Amino acid sequence: MSQRIPVKELTDSFRGRAVGALADDQLRTNFRVAMDSLMKKRADAFPDEEEREGLRELGNHIKARALSRVPDLLEQLETRLTANGVKVHWAETTEEANRIVHSIIEAKQGSQVVKGKSMVSEEMEMNDYLAERNIECLESDMGEYIVQLDGEKPSHIIMPAIHKNRFQVSRLFHDKLGVDETEDVNELIQIGRRTLRQKFLEADVGVSGVNFAIAETGTLLLVENEGNGRMSTTAPPVHIAVTGIEKVVENLRDVVPLLSLLTRSALGQPITTYVNMISGPRKADELDGPEEVHLVLLDNGRSGAFADAQLRQTLNCIRCGACMNHCPVYTRVGGHTYGEVYPGPIGKIITPHMVGLHKVPDHPSASSLCGACGEVCPVKIPIPEMLQRLRQENVKSPAEQPKVKDGGAKYSRKERAIWRFWASLNTSPVIYRLFLWGATRFGKLAPKNVGPWTENHSAPVPARRSLHDLAKAHLNQGDR
Amino acid sequence: MSARSNILNKLRAGLAGTTPRPDDFDEGLVTRPWQYAPEDRITRLRSLMEAVHTEIHQLTTEEWPSKVQELLESRGLKNVLYAPGTEHGKLLAEHWQRAEPRPELLVYDRPIEEWKEELFWQVDASVTGTVGGIAATGSLVLWPDRHEPRLMSLLPPLHIALLKASEVEDNLYGMMQKHNWSAGLPTNLLLVSGPSKTADIEQVLAYGAHGPKELVVLILEDG
Numbered sequence: 001m002s003q004r005i006p007v008k009e010l011t012d013s014f015r016g017r018a019v020g021a022l023a024d025d026q027l028r029t030n031f032r033v034a035m036d037s038l039m040k041k042r043a044d045a046f047p048d049e050e051e052r053e054g055l056r057e058l059g060n061h062i063k064a065r066a067l068s069r070v071p072d073l074l075e076q077l078e079t080r081l082t083a084n085g086v087k088v089h090w091a092e093t094t095e096e097a098n099r100i101v102h103s104i105i106e107a108k109q110g111s112q113v114v115k116g117k118s119m120v121s122e123e124m125e126m127n128d129y130l131a132e133r134n135i136e137c138l139e140s141d142m143g144e145y146i147v148q149l150d151g152e153k154p155s156h157i158i159m160p161a162i163h164k165n166r167f168q169v170s171r172l173f174h175d176k177l178g179v180d181e182t183e184d185v186n187e188l189i190q191i192g193r194r195t196l197r198q199k200f201l202e203a204d205v206g207v208s209g210v211n212f213a214i215a216e217t218g219t220l221l222l223v224e225n226e227g228n229g230r231m232s233t234t235a236p237p238v239h240i241a242v243t244g245i246e247k248v249v250e251n252l253r254d255v256v257p258l259l260s261l262l263t264r265s266a267l268g269q270p271i272t273t274y275v276n277m278i279s280g281p282r283k284a285d286e287l288d289g290p291e292e293v294h295l296v297l298l299d300n301g302r303s304g305a306f307a308d309a310q311l312r313q314t315l316n317c318i319r320c321g322a323c324m325n326h327c328p329v330y331t332r333v334g335g336h337t338y339g340e341v342y343p344g345p346i347g348k349i350i351t352p353h354m355v356g357l358h359k360v361p362d363h364p365s366a367s368s369l370c371g372a373c374g375e376v377c378p379v380k381i382p383i384p385e386m387l388q389r390l391r392q393e394n395v396k397s398p399a400e401q402p403k404v405k406d407g408g409a410k411y412s413r414k415e416r417a418i419w420r421f422w423a424s425l426n427t428s429p430v431i432y433r434l435f436l437w438g439a440t441r442f443g444k445l446a447p448k449n450v451g452p453w454t455e456n457h458s459a460p461v462p463a464r465r466s467l468h469d470l471a472k473a474h475l476n477q478g479d480r
Numbered sequence: 481m482s483a484r485s486n487i488l489n490k491l492r493a494g495l496a497g498t499t500p501r502p503d504d505f506d507e508g509l510v511t512r513p514w515q516y517a518p519e520d521r522i523t524r525l526r527s528l529m530e531a532v533h534t535e536i537h538q539l540t541t542e543e544w545p546s547k548v549q550e551l552l553e554s555r556g557l558k559n560v561l562y563a564p565g566t567e568h569g570k571l572l573a574e575h576w577q578r579a580e581p582r583p584e585l586l587v588y589d590r591p592i593e594e595w596k597e598e599l600f601w602q603v604d605a606s607v608t609g610t611v612g613g614i615a616a617t618g619s620l621v622l623w624p625d626r627h628e629p630r631l632m633s634l635l636p637p638l639h640i641a642l643l644k645a646s647e648v649e650d651n652l653y654g655m656m657q658k659h660n661w662s663a664g665l666p667t668n669l670l671l672v673s674g675p676s677k678t679a680d681i682e683q684v685l686a687y688g689a690h691g692p693k694e695l696v697v698l699i700l701e702d703g
Contacts, residue, residue, distance in 0.1 A: 030682075037683055054509045065501040071491040090484040142689060143680035159680060166682050189678060189686040196690065201600045217665050227634055227676040227691025234630045234668070235592075245487060250503075252662045256510045256653045267679075270528065271617035274691070275671035282667065288592040288629040289667055299483075303490040312494070 014362040017337040027163055031334050034162045038325040041268025042376070059261045060380040062254045063316040067306070073215040073248045074297065080218025084280035086293045097298045098129040101207070101240055104294055105135055108238055110204030114196075116232035117141040117224065118209030119157055119319060120242045120298055122341045123354065126207070137207070138199050140228040142192050149176050155335030157342065158266050158321040163334055196228070206232035206290065210243035211318070212258060213295070216251045219279045220295065223263060223272040230276050239278075239290040245297050246306075246315035258318060261378035266320040301353040301405060308403050310389060314349050316379040321346075323373035323383060329366055338363070345373035349386040356406030357394055364390035436466050507653060514616035514651035521615040521648045522699060528618025532674035533687050535696040538645070544698045545575030548607055548640055551696055552583040557604035559584040561636060563627040568609050568642055588629055599631065605638035612647040614655055614671070620697065621655060622670040630668050639692040641672070643699050 012020075021027055046052040066073060078088045091097035101124075105113065113130060115121060115137055127148065130137040139148040143160035147153065150172050154160030161169070169188055170181045179191050208229055212221040220241050222229045233239045249255060263269045282289035305311045324330040324344025335343035340351045340360060348363040357363075364387050373383040394410045396402040425431055439446075443462035450459055465473075481489075516524055526536050539547055552560055560583050563569040576585055586603060611623045620641050624630040633639050649655040652671075656662070661669070676691030687693055 034683055048513065051509075051513045054506075058506060058509050061501070061504055065503060068495070068498065068501040071488045071495070074488065074491075090482070090487055092483045092486055096483060140690070141680070142678045146680070159683070161680055162683075164681075166684070169681050185681045185684040186686045188681055189689055193688065193690060197600060200690075201596060216662055219665055225676070226678045226680075226689035228689070230630075230634050230670075231690055234634065235596075237593075245491075251505075252665075253505065253507075253653065253656060256651075256656070259652070260510070271619055271671065271673050273532070273672065273674050273677055275619075275673075277665060277669040278667070279665045279669070280667050285626045286629060286667060287588060287590065287626060288631045297487075299487045299490075303487055303494070306491055307494040 014337060014339060014360070014366055017339060018333045018366075021333045021337045026165070027334050028332065030163050030165055031331050034156075034159065035325050035331045038159075038268070038321075042265055042322060042325070043268075045264040045268040045270065055257050055261055056378055056380050058257045059318075059378050060316065062249060062258060063318070063379050064313075066249045066254070067246070067312060067315055069250070070245070070248065070306070073250055074245060076215040077213055077218060077248050080215065081280075081295060082218075084218045086218065086220075086280055086295055089294060089296045090299075091296055092299045094124040094298070094300050097124050097242060097296050097300075098126060100294075100296050101126060101242070102130065102133060102135075104238065104240055104292075105130070105205050108204055108292075110238070111135055112199070112203045113137040113205045113207055114140045114199050114203040114228075114232050114236065115144075116206070116208035116222070116229035117144055117160075118207065118242055119341060120209055120244055121207060122154065123298070123300055124242065126242075138196075138203075140196050140200070140232055141224075142189060142226060142228075145192055145196065146172065149173075153336070153341070155343065156321060156324060157319055157344075157346075163336070200228075200231045200235045203232075203236040205238045205240060206234075206236040207240050207242065208233050210241050210247050210295075211262065212255045213243060213248045214250075214252050214255060215248055217279060219252065219277050221255055221259075222276040222278070223259070223274070224276070225267075225269075225273040227274060230274055233276065233278055234289055237290055238292045238294070239281075240294045240296065241278075242296045242298060245299055245302055246317070258379075262318050262320050265322040265376065265378040301355075304405055305350070305353040311353070311386065311404070313381050314353070314386060316381050317346055317350065318379055319346075320378055322376045322378065326372040326376050328368060328370060328372070333366075338366075345383045345387075346381075349381075349383055349390065352390055352393075352404055352406075354405075357390070357404060357409035358406040361394065361409045364394050436468065440464055440466050440469070510653045511651055516615050516650055521650065522645055524615040525613050525618050525648055526699075529674060529695075529697060532618075532677065533695075534618075534674050535694065536699060537696070538699045538701060541571075541700050541702075544642065544700060545572050546579065547698060548572060549575070549579060549581040549583070551638070551640060552605060553581060555604075555638065557583055557638065559586050559602075559604050560640075561586045561588055561603050561606040561632055563588065563608065563632075565627040566609060568607070569627070572607060588627075588632055592629070592631060599635055603636045605640060606632050606636040607640045607642070608633050610641050610643050610647075611659070612649060612655060613643045614650075614652055615648055616651040617671075617673060619652075619671045619673040622672055623666050624668050624670065625666065630670075633670070633672065634691050637688065637693045638696065639675075639694070640696045640698065643697055645699050645701050 089100045127137045146161040155163040174181045281293040330344040393402045393404040393407040396408045402408045439462040608628045610620045612621045675695040676689045678689040
């Protein structure tokens with residue numbers, strides 16, 4: 001029997017969670033070690049700068065070309081897949097997508113689902129949705145399995161359990177699976193293998209994500225190292241793939257550079273162990289593979305980002321995770337601080353379109369704008385530029401008609417009034433001098449508590465003499 | 481209005497007044513850095529695959545069936561799944577008749593549903609063909625069909641793959657073009673670049689996650 005899997009509720013805001021994460025030495029060590037290693041692996045995988053830059057440019061052009069024709073490509077994909085025997089479904093919201101998935105499972109009277117790694121299914125919170133309907137939905141990627149077993153969410157899109165070390169996993173397996181504790185990573189993986197193999201055998205339905213959906217041939221391409229993706233898409237009688245509408249590319253050849261960029265940027269591998277290209281359900285003369293294949297195309301705010309030519313670039317993303325691996329903020333606060341499905345720089349620019357800025361008001365500003373994310377992005381998304389744009393949208397007044405979902409979440413009349421005052425002060429010489437006169441004489445009356453600044457700094461005290469004054473005095477003394 | 485038309489309408493509205501970007505795909509970017517002299521192709525493939533724990537042997541067409549026997553016997557395996565309907569399957573069966581080795585030959589001759597439990601837990605090894613290899617990334621290309629179904633290269637803990645030396649291409653792009661993949665793909669086309677692995681715990685590499693724990697590639701020299 002399946003039971004509802006309790007997911008640890010995240011408390012507090014981004015700031016509150018960040019404070020907690022920064023004080024957690026174990027967490028910080030786990031992330032620091034992992035990110036350093038991932039950065040090195042990526043660097044080693046791109047030894048030739050010219051080759052890398054040429055490929056990134058090509059990757060950017062391929063995604064931009066696909067997006068410039070995306071409605072046509074989605075229709076072409078649907079036509080080809082349908083001709084291949086795959087049933088295509090469309091969902092505007094995660095609720096709709098869940099209903100579709102549930103109805104497919106229900107039609108088969110399924111009670112057990114195994115899932116390959118899929119971030120879109122995380123967006124949908126599919127595990128919880130199905131568990132509430134008495135359907136067990138089990139993660140089969142080792143990292144996702146560990147995280148699910150502990151009632152957590154992934155903290156990295158490629159390495160979901162990166163926040164845990166072997167001892168924590170060992171204790172978890174001991175507590176939940178009743179096995180002996182072991183510090184041997186190989187043995188831990190073999191425990192996972194044995195447990196999950198039985199689940200692959202029993203499953204009524206397999207769910208997976210999609211890395212690239214190829215319109216030309218009607219093909220769903222998945223990359224992975226473990227083989228759980230192949231298991232989920234091959235062993236159960238039904239396969240349901242869920243993906244975002246931005247994953248479609250025009251031609252089969254387009255995936256050659258994208259694949260190379262993806263695996264090298266994500267893990268520093270020339271290729272993943274498996275590249276799994278699925279073009280249809282089992283044919284009459286074939287002996288395995290699912291009898292039914294479904295594709296659920298999910299919008300969930302993507303068309304909102306698409307509506308704006310600048311923000312549209314967010315949808316170039318191929319989900320490699322390089323931006324988070326290189327992010328100084330992510331490395332320090334960890335994935336869970338972001339509180340949403342996609343953490344790190346890509347999370348900061350995609351999540352507002354999905355859940356609205358009201359829910360993630362600190363996302364655009366949780367960045368030092370150091371630019372590392374933009375520099376490593378394999379499809380050249382100008383992430384810092386997107387963050388700055390979202391900061392603007394975040395403080396727009398309703399009259400300024402923000403272009404992002406729940407834009408103006410941080411709009412404040414008081415802040416606006418202060419800036420208006422500051423602007424008029426600096427554009428009127430008379431008022432400016434008057435202010436300066438006052439500030440230099442009554443500086444001691446300056447406020448001692450100026451918001452977040454004084455949490456970590458002493459309050460600014462105006463100088464006794466202004467720069468104007470000093471300059472005048474200096475010139476009056478003549479050349480010395 | 482359906483979700484489909486809502487989504488497509490929104491996307492179309494976003495593109496109003498724009499023209500599609502040109503197709504400026506430069507194939508040189510994915511071929512030029514990945515070209516090898518014929519004698520270097522196998523070396524490159526070998527070194528990449530061996531780096532991820534693949535066992536590789538270069539053999540003649542006559543030798544390989546006895547190598548399969550040796551691989552199985554040295555590991556003390558009970559059985560091996562093979563495809564009697566293929567050329568290489570016939571050669572293997574002939575060798576088995578002559579040498580009468582201990583491991584039993586199994587055939588994937590019925591739908592998965594009829595022997596799922598056995599295939600998941602009881603089959604020790606499999607021998608499959610490939611339609612080629614890719615030097616740039618150290619990959620095998622598998623084209624599963626009725627004779628060699630999809631799970632045959634996934635479930636048994638030991639997968640032995642046969643690769644003809646003459647069918648190794650420089651890079652994925654070349655492979656795709658040469659065999660005109662875009663004209664028609666099988667239900668499932670696979671690139672396999674080593675045994676199953678994971679680095680999900682502390683980034684420590686562990687082999688045999690869900691698929692084969694061992695991948696052995698027998699590279700067959702022509703003649």
